Amino acid sequence: MKPRIAVVGCGYWGAKHVRVVNEMQSARLTLAVDPVADRLAHIQAEYRGVPVTRDIEAALGPDVDAVVLATPVSTHYTLAARALAAGKHVLVEKPLAASSPECRKLIELAGTQGVVLMVGHTFEYHPAVEYLRNLVGSGELGKLYYIDSARLNLGLFRRDVNVLWDLAPHDVSILYRILGESALAVSARGSSHTLPGEVDVAFADLTFSGGVVAHLRVSWLDPCKVRRVTVVGSSAMVVFNDVSPSEKIRIYDKHYTAEPEGDHYSDHLAGYHHGNVVIPPLNTAEPLRLEVEDFVRAIVTGSGVQADGASGLRVVEALEAASYSMANDGVTVALPWACGENPFLHADEHVA
Ligand SMILES: NC(=O)c1ccc[n+]([C@@H]2O[C@H](COP(=O)([O-])OP(=O)(O)OC[C@H]3O[C@@H](n4cnc5c(N)ncnc54)[C@H](O)[C@@H]3O)[C@@H](O)[C@H]2O)c1
Numbered sequence: 001m002k003p004r005i006a007v008v009g010c011g012y013w014g015a016k017h018v019r020v021v022n023e024m025q026s027a028r029l030t031l032a033v034d035p036v037a038d039r040l041a042h043i044q045a046e047y048r049g050v051p052v053t054r055d056i057e058a059a060l061g062p063d064v065d066a067v068v069l070a071t072p073v074s075t076h077y078t079l080a081a082r083a084l085a086a087g088k089h090v091l092v093e094k095p096l097a098a099s100s101p102e103c104r105k106l107i108e109l110a111g112t113q114g115v116v117l118m119v120g121h122t123f124e125y126h127p128a129v130e131y132l133r134n135l136v137g138s139g140e141l142g143k144l145y146y147i148d149s150a151r152l153n154l155g156l157f158r159r160d161v162n163v164l165w166d167l168a169p170h171d172v173s174i175l176y177r178i179l180g181e182s183a184l185a186v187s188a189r190g191s192s193h194t195l196p197g198e199v200d201v202a203f204a205d206l207t208f209s210g211g212v213v214a215h216l217r218v219s220w221l222d223p224c225k226v227r228r229v230t231v232v233g234s235s236a237m238v239v240f241n242d243v244s245p246s247e248k249i250r251i252y253d254k255h256y257t258a259e260p261e262g263d264h265y266s267d268h269l270a271g272y273h274h275g276n277v278v279i280p281p282l283n284t285a286e287p288l289r290l291e292v293e294d295f296v297r298a299i300v301t302g303s304g305v306q307a308d309g310a311s312g313l314r315v316v317e318a319l320e321a322a323s324y325s326m327a328n329d330g331v332t333v334a335l336p337w338a339c340g341e342n343p344f345l346h347a348d349e350h351v352a
Pocket of ligand 1: 012013070093095
């Protein structure tokens with residue numbers, strides 16, 4: 001069985017879904033949906049023969065088995081709920097929805113309908129993240145000290161979510177995948193510099209078991225494009241630089257051991273260890289392709305997906321807690337936690 005997939009939302013990211021689904025042997029792209037005619041014209045020019053429509057109802061009809069939603073975050077809940085209610089398997093782009101109650105409703109609906117619900121946590125499928133996860137799990141880094149994750153650039157400014165809800169789903173899902181657990185607590189600070197009331201720079205600290213702390217920086221106001229995760233352990237340190245085309249992972253054999261104080265400067269230096277840098281070869285498969293393959297596999301075989309509804313919920317809970325913290329002077333918020341409504345999302349619709 002080849003699932004017949006409709007891609008709903010054919011903007012920047014949806015167009016990539018269209019490409020990936022169109023190239024797959026194990027699925028069939030049956031429809032591309034977008035209310036904006038120009039977007040559909042672009043899809044038709046690139047992929048001749050792909051049916052397009054401005055009418056979302058067509059994606060809910062009997063000729064479609066599964067829907068990929070790559071629409072603005074404010075539409076995720078309403079559109080996903082409609083598709084699930086129509087019996088479609090659904091892959092929703094990140095974040096799964098705009099609040100944890102919305103996520104829970106989608107998970108419940110998918111369960112009732114017996115269909116797959118997946119969230120587009122693309123980095124959960126990134127070979128470099130898988131490599132990091134194995135490295136951390138192997139104990140090669142020693143005792144884990146901290147993680148620093150930075151996702152910075154000039155823009156791309158969005159109107160329906162702030163920078164935290166736009167970019168941090170990537171960092172949080174990476175952290176959760178690498179560590180195999182979700183955070184115990186979060187505190188965050190954000191600031192608005194351009195659009196009135198729109199947080200365009202945010203910093204968050206997430207605490208994990210064993211005292212591991214992760215610091216996230218997300219910004220739409222940085223001169224340099226940075227997509228970097230640094231993991232520091234007692235024995236070694238590793239950097240995942242997603243901007244690098246061929247050296248995404250660099251493992252540094254570096255550490256510091258506090259020495260008993262001696263009289264000479266050389267005694268102090270003896271604590272530093274500078275060894276080799278290893279750049280391992282990685283699987284070069286495109287993360288988005290691996291993600292959509294997981295979705296199709298789950299539809300065909302009934303297996304679970306890695307980035308499931310629960311994964312989407314855990315990330316949204318962290319974003320909600322961080323939003324609350326940002327609005328309350330960086331107060332530390334214990335997880336799991338839900339405010340029920342995202343005060344930073346300018347959505348017209350809230351869950352009933
Ligand atoms: N996984 C990733 O790495 C990644 C990267 C970028 C964006 N995204 C996610 O993808 C989604 C879309 O982001 P984007 O950058 O492509 O935005 P975009 O603005 O470029 O595209 C959104 C598209 O959705 C269409 N749309 C709006 N309302 C619609 C509706 N009701 N029905 C059908 N189509 C509708 C718009 O016309 C537009 O073409 C967001 O959820 C974003 O967070 C994920």
